Amino acid sequence: MGNKVLSVTQKLVVSSLLAVSWMTPVLATQDQPLTRAELYKLIKTVELLLQNKTPRKAELNDVMVPRDAVKTGVSSEAQLFFNDKSLIRVDQRSIFRFEPGVRRFQLPNRIALNEMIFKLENGTALILSPPGSVGTEVETPESKVSILAINPLNSPNSTPSLSPTSLFSPAIKPSAVMVIHDAQNNHTQVFALTDGDITISDQQDKKTVALKGGQTVAVRNGLVGKVQEFDLQGFYKSTNLSSGLAPGQENLVAQEAPKVQETINAVRTQTLAALRNQTKRIQGFTSSFLSDALGGTEGDLNPRFRGSVRISNPQVTRGTFYRTEGNNAIFIPENNRNDVKQITVDFDKGTVDIDGNRGVSNQAGLSGNNASGSVINSNGQITQIDVFGVNGEEPQNGIPYSGSLTTGVARDR
Known part of the structure; x- marks a missing residue:
């Protein structure tokens, strides 16, 4: 069974950890997991791949449920708005689906959580998570990425623990991350647009790196590379998928539906903060370098x-x-x-x-x-x-x- 799973085309699995509560030995109370996504915006060629049905052209306001997928064509895009107010933008030439959650237990703390699995089989997705989300886990057959929403009770520089007051507490700070997966070359690239506890490791946890907003890392054939600084200003100017997250783009946000505006505005507070923080970092090393x-x-x-x-x-x-x-x-x-x-x-x-x-x-x-x-x-x-x-x-x-x-x-x- 395990070999069969890993033999499927180099999939990128994005798992959102959504609802957590303390366990008693008998029962755990759980929050509502992701159950549906509405096709909020479609550009050009987008197919809807409903489970056990013939693929068809996607239409605005179509609803996806677990095991459904969207497939985007050349110069196309699909935006999905989930019932937890997450917004996911799927770029061209991508296949994106989500699957039913599973219940996991973390012992000895007796923490239980629901997990909803997203799969980006190839292509690019931008994940905007509003306050209240717990985190995101991204996996390929040879790599693992944990995008853990930071909790204010944690030290900003600490590694998340399995304490009920840290990793598994709903986050106050929203997050934005873009993930690119090239199935043919088994290459994953992660871009952090917000600050927080974003960690990337191989499947064996032999190497783990952390990202701040404006930092990126590649995972090639299961090997985690070095963290690199990318230019957030340049990113926002060149990446249409990030529309509404940069300074001076309030007019773009105002064109969205009220429910989507709420999510983008929440995330914008952190993308703008990350941009300011990166500017300070860049000033630090460019001044000495230019000298x-x-x-x-x-x-x-x-x-x-x-x-x-x-x-x-x-x-x-x-x-x-x-x-x-x-x-x-x-x-x-x-x-x-x-x-x-x-x-x-x-x-x-x-x-x-x-x-x-x-x-x-x-x-x-x-x-x-x-x-x-x-x-x-x-x-x-x-x-x-x-x-x-x-x-x-x-x-x-x-x-x-x-x-x-x-x-x-x-x-x-």
């Missing part, structure tokens, strides 16, 4: 990036860096989003092209939290791209990173 990259020092205690060069009279433009595919990337300036810079970077060879220019010297490298690449022309003019918050790893495909593009004159070394 090194532009004027910098060298030495065993403060090594220079291989791709970083001293620059005289630097002209710095902040923006968002994306690695699109393979060695290709783009940089989108904040002050002119139409002036996209094309980049080709090979971290293995340590080379970079910026807007097709290789110059007489080019180099790229990784160090500390950041990445850098520089192109120097024969006249000494330099163009340098800096990417913040990659934690010493190559920037991943499709993830927005805060960065800068600097031009000037390379200083003699």
Whole structure:
């Protein structure tokens, strides 16, 4: 039986822990679990896969019950509003379903809970959980993600315990998480949009990492990678699925139905807080990095990036860096989003092209939290791209990173 379950196409299982109470040896009182979801919004091609029935075109206000599913086509989207006021947005080329809950027991604390299982078999889903939810568990055959809503009685830096006053108490703070699962490559990517106790581990719990809002981690073939900082500002500008969660998007929220507005507004309090908190973190490591990259020092205690060069009279433009595919990337300036810079970077060879220019010297490298690449022309003019918050790893495909593009004159070394 176990082998049969794991052989099903690399599924991403999202389990929402919904209702918890103290157990007596005989009986537990339980809150109402998820029982239904309404198809709140449909864009283009969405199919409704009802259990034991022929798939059909989904219609607005269709109701899904456990074991039903939706399937989205190219450039399509489905939004589901659950009876606990959770809102789940399913992006294009995805299959999403939910199944009946099971009752689990955590001993010796004698805690019982209902668990409703969500399955994202392939694709992308954004999960917006209102206050009162307990948490979310995401599983693939080789990985496990626990998105545990933080309780105010917990220390912000502590690991959740099985105490009735921590993990299994209904949370006051809402949460937002985006999960992408590539079944073909057995690759899961988790993006935290809110702060809280969000932990990711392998099935054997050999490695566990925690995420804050604005941080992401990949699980590839059961191996949990390093936590990386992604640019929340860039994410909100480029990800339609997150509509209504960013600053200045109150007008988008106002276009939703009142019940959905309530959920989004609750979650917005935490997405905006996470954005402010990330800005403080980024200011902390970019200030020291820019000092090194532009004027910098060298030495065993403060090594220079291989791709970083001293620059005289630097002209710095902040923006968002994306690695699109393979060695290709783009940089989108904040002050002119139409002036996209094309980049080709090979971290293995340590080379970079910026807007097709290789110059007489080019180099790229990784160090500390950041990445850098520089192109120097024969006249000494330099163009340098800096990417913040990659934690010493190559920037991943499709993830927005805060960065800068600097031009000037390379200083003699």
